[in-house]
Amino acid sequence: MVFGVLYSENLKFYTRTRRFQVILPVLALLSALEPALIIAGVIPKPSDVYSFTQGALSQFSLYVLLVCAVLAGDAISRDFSREGYFTLTQPIRRSEIMLARFLSAFTAALIVLLVIVAIGVGFSEYLYGSVVPNIVEITLLGLLYAASITAFVMLFSSLSKSPALSIVTTILVLIVAMPLVASIVEFLSKVEPWFLITYASGVITNLAGKTYPPHLTTERLGSRTLYIYSPGVLEGVLIMVGYLVVSGLIAWAVYTRRELK
Amino acid sequence: MTKKFGSTLALDGVGFKIDRVGCYGYLGPNGAGKTTTMKIFTNLLRPTRGHAYVNGVDVQREPVRALRSVGSLVEDPEPYGYLSVREFIEYASKIRGAPRPDIEYLKEKLDLPDLGKKCSNLSKGQRRRVFLAALVAQNPEILILDEPSSGLDPKEAQILRDLIKDLKRERVVLLSSHLLYEVSIVCDYLYFIYKGRIVEQGSVEEVSKKFTSKALRVEFYSKPERIDGVLNLGFEFEGERTIVVYYDGSDEQRRKILDSLYPLGLRSFSDAELGLEEAYRKVIG
Numbered sequence: 382m383v384f385g386v387l388y389s390e391n392l393k394f395y396t397r398t399r400r401f402q403v404i405l406p407v408l409a410l411l412s413a414l415e416p417a418l419i420i421a422g423v424i425p426k427p428s429d430v431y432s433f434t435q436g437a438l439s440q441f442s443l444y445v446l447l448v449c450a451v452l453a454g455d456a457i458s459r460d461f462s463r464e465g466y467f468t469l470t471q472p473i474r475r476s477e478i479m480l481a482r483f484l485s486a487f488t489a490a491l492i493v494l495l496v497i498v499a500i501g502v503g504f505s506e507y508l509y510g511s512v513v514p515n516i517v518e519i520t521l522l523g524l525l526y527a528a529s530i531t532a533f534v535m536l537f538s539s540l541s542k543s544p545a546l547s548i549v550t551t552i553l554v555l556i557v558a559m560p561l562v563a564s565i566v567e568f569l570s571k572v573e574p575w576f577l578i579t580y581a582s583g584v585i586t587n588l589a590g591k592t593y594p595p596h597l598t599t600e601r602l603g604s605r606t607l608y609i610y611s612p613g614v615l616e617g618v619l620i621m622v623g624y625l626v627v628s629g630l631i632a633w634a635v636y637t638r639r640e641l642k
Numbered sequence: 643m644t645k646k647f648g649s650t651l652a653l654d655g656v657g658f659k660i661d662r663v664g665c666y667g668y669l670g671p672n673g674a675g676k677t678t679t680m681k682i683f684t685n686l687l688r689p690t691r692g693h694a695y696v697n698g699v700d701v702q703r704e705p706v707r708a709l710r711s712v713g714s715l716v717e718d719p720e721p722y723g724y725l726s727v728r729e730f731i732e733y734a735s736k737i738r739g740a741p742r743p744d745i746e747y748l749k750e751k752l753d754l755p756d757l758g759k760k761c762s763n764l765s766k767g768q769r770r771r772v773f774l775a776a777l778v779a780q781n782p783e784i785l786i787l788d789e790p791s792s793g794l795d796p797k798e799a800q801i802l803r804d805l806i807k808d809l810k811r812e813r814v815v816l817l818s819s820h821l822l823y824e825v826s827i828v829c830d831y832l833y834f835i836y837k838g839r840i841v842e843q844g845s846v847e848e849v850s851k852k853f854t855s856k857a858l859r860v861e862f863y864s865k866p867e868r869i870d871g872v873l874n875l876g877f878e879f880e881g882e883r884t885i886v887v888y889y890d891g892s893d894e895q896r897r898k899i900l901d902s903l904y905p906l907g908l909r910s911f912s913d914a915e916l917g918l919e920e921a922y923r924k925v926i927g
Contacts, residue, residue, distance in 0.1 A: 386736050397724045466719035467773070470684040471737055472709035641686040642647070 384477055391485035396492075400451050405493050408444050412437070412497045416504035430509040434519075434589040437501045441494075441523065442582040446555045448493045449530040453486035454548030457538040457636050465641050475637045479535070483629070487531045494527055515588045522585050522617070526578075529621040530555070532628040533578060539635040555579065571608045573597075575616065578624045584617030643692035645678050645838075652678045653689070654838035665810040667825030667846070668818040670835035676818035677717060679835070680788040683816070684714045696784060710738075713782035715790055721772050723762030727754060730761050734776035743779035752778075753801055766793040774805060784814045791824055803828050856891045858899060859884060859914035866906040873902060886914050 395401055415436070418424045427433040457479065460468050468478065498520055505512045513519070534551045541547035555578075563574040574580040587593055594611045601607075612620065645653040653675045660666055670676050681687040682694045685705040694701040699708040721730045728745055735743045749757060752771045755764060764772060770793065777785060787806070791799045806828045809815055819825050825832060825846070832849045834842035842849060865882045875895075877887040889895045900911060 382739070383737060386733075390733055390737075394722065394724050463718055463720035464722060466686070466714075466716050467721065467734075467776075469686055470709060470712070470714045470716065472706045472712075473737070474706055640688060641681065 383473055384481055387473070387478060387481035388485055391481050392488055395452055395485055395489035398452075401489055401493070404448060404451055405496065408448065408493060409496050409500060412440065412444070412500050413504070415440075416500075416508065419508065420504075426508065429591075430505055430511055430513055431589060431591045433505060433508065434501070434513045435586055437505075438519065438586045438589050441497060441501070442526070442579075442585060443556070444497055445490075445494060445523065445527050445530055445582070446579070447552070448490045449486075449527055450534050450551040450555055451548060452489050452493075453483075453531045453534040454538055454551050455544030456482040456486050456535050457632065458541045458544045458547040460636075461542045461639065461641060462544060469641060476633060479633055479636050483531060483535060486535075487528055490527050490531060491524065494523065498523070513589050519585055519588050522588065522614075522621075525618065525621045525625075526582055526585060529578060529581075529625040529628070532625045532632065536628040536632040536635075539632040539639070567610055568607045573610045575612070575620060578620060580610070581612055581617040581620035581624075583612050584614050587611055588614065643679070643682055643689040643694060645675075645682065645687065646690045652838055653682075655692075656835065656838065656840055657692075658833055658840060658843070660814055660816065663810065663812060663814055664830040665806060665815040665817055665828050667829035667832040668816060668835060669820070669822065669825050669832055670818075671820055674820075674835045675838040676820075676835055677788050678838075680714070680716050680786050680816075680818055683786055684712060684716055685709060686716065711783040712786060713777040713780050713784070714786040714788075715770075715773055715777060716786065716788040718766070718792070719769075719773055721761040721764070721769060721776065723760065725761055726758050727761060727764075727772050727775075728757040730772060731776050731779050735779040735781075738780045738782075740779060740781050743775075745775075745779075748775040748778060751775075752805065753798075767795060767798045770794060771798065771801065774802065778805070778809070782813070785809060785816070787815065787817045789819055790817065791819070791821070799824075856888060857914040858887045858889065858896065858911055860887060860899075860903055860911045861909045862903075863907040863909045866903075869903075869906065872906065873899070875899065883909075 415424070416433075419426050427436060459465070460478070469475070502512055502516065533555075534547075537551045537554070538544075538547045541550065559577050559579040563577050563580050566572040566574050567580075593614075596611060596613060598609045598611070599606050600609065643653050643656050644651070656675065656679060668676050668679065678687060682689050683696065683701060685701050685708070688702050693703075696708040697711050701708040721727075722733070725733060731743055731745055731748065735741070745757060748754060752775050754771055754775055755768045761769065761772060770790065774790070790806075791802055794802060803824075806815055806817065810828070810830070815828075817825060817829060829846055831845055832843060833840050834849070859880070861884045863883070866885070869877075869885070873887065875887055875889055877885045879885055887899055889899060900908070
């Protein structure tokens with residue numbers, strides 16, 4: 382009963398935020414832009430549905446990061462602002478509040494992401510008369526990725542006092558720091574970046590290809606050899622589940638013990 | 643309870659028990675430990691040592707059970723900005739499983755703003771009143787109000803006082819304030835907290851007497867000369883021509899003071915309510 386009230390109230394919060402009302406149409410427009418330019422003949426049409434989908438999905442991973450960071454970035458930190466004097470003094474377990482926040486932020490992100498998927502599927506049908514055969518697996522992995530990113534974002538949110546700061550920090554970590562670290566360890570040190578959630582997102586794009594890429598490929602760049610890793614599907618799933626569980630547990634431990642000074 | 647923030651001792655063995663309905667004032671200057679106490683009772687802070695109990699339930703061990711009977715207004719809370727006034731009050735009661743509130747009654751009683759107005763667009767005074775309406779809608783047995791009149795204009799403060807007078811008939815209201823005047827109007831019993839310790843407690847009549855009638859403010863036509871030689875009691879200058887004299891409260895001593903100051907050019911005099919800091923200095927010694 383209380384959980385249902387918490388969930389629906391938090392979902393109302395997310396869907397009423399300006400963030401949600403801006404990010405939904407902007408990302409919908411952006412995801413429709415490239416197919417529209419293809420139809421208009423401005424850019425060449427990819428040779429097959431696989432190339433088209435892979436191109437669209439490379440942006441989709443970035444959209445997942447953005448949507449989850451922007452929507453869930455303040456999921457916990459807002460309780461350590463003045464709103465917390467109401468929320469945290471109610472006779473409700475903090476674990477319940479946190480779970481309701483997670484599910485409502487995830488649902489709000491899901492609405493945005495499903496709109497993007499629907500646009501991609503629609504254009505794929507229009508341009509090629511079909512969609513890639515793994516579309517269900519791709520979508521499910523996309524949702525798992527969104528859930529694990531949401532949990533990771535909530536971990537940052539639990540450590541931060543300012544809602545704005547937690548949103549900016551998570552965006553920087555996910556979109557700048559993690560890809561940078563991945564590039565350094567992967568390309569230069571031949572270390573597989575299995576510990577980075579952004580690395581796991583590679584499975585989503587890879588599943589759309591005609592053939593799944595090998596685990597390790599090399600490229601020559603002048604005198605240097607660059608190493609490029611591709612996560613296997615099981616490996617990608619394990620990384621995502623690992624981030625979901627570990628981030629969720631740490632965020633829960635911090636949130637349930639944190640004081641409002 | 644004891645509470646430390648790093649090396650700062652915010653509460654130093656504070657303990658009290660309230661076992662009947664009424665309004666209990668928790669009075670002290672800023673930084674005395676009032677809000678820290680309130681936050682411990684609402685599970686926003688954990689005591690470093692000791693326990694806070696509500697209806698026999700340890701707040702920190704079983705917060706959900708303990709907070710079921712508590713409604714609180716601590717610091718400067720913000721009603722959810724994305725909700726309208728009506729939605730926030732309804733949500734507050736729904737979350738407690740309380741009956742649907744009579745919002746029109748609350749609007750009239752607390753002079754609430756337009757019920758459709760978003761909470762993010764409310765002034766501080768309006769926010770406080772909406773928050774209080776939400777507390778009333780939750781119908782808790784115990785109300786913990788931390789400086790509830792802070793930021794309210796005189797009219798709003800009067801609405802608040804009337805509300806507290808109503809509520810205390812059937813509930814426990816624990817009210818913190820640094821205003822002696824405010825607590826003496828609505829409270830039945832007072833606790834004085836100073837530097838993290840309760841230094842004085844008693845009924846309003848007992849305690850306020852100690853704080854209000856032992857000082858005399860005297861104004862002179864010009865700056866008085868040789869006052870030290872005339873007055874062998876404690877006094878302080880308030881500007882050039884006014885002094886506050888501290889005495890034992892008796893009529894006899896009061897007459898002696900006035901008699902001795904009259905030749906120095908006494909223009910007017912009145913009872914001086916002590917500032918809390920001054921009052922505490924007198925109480926603590």
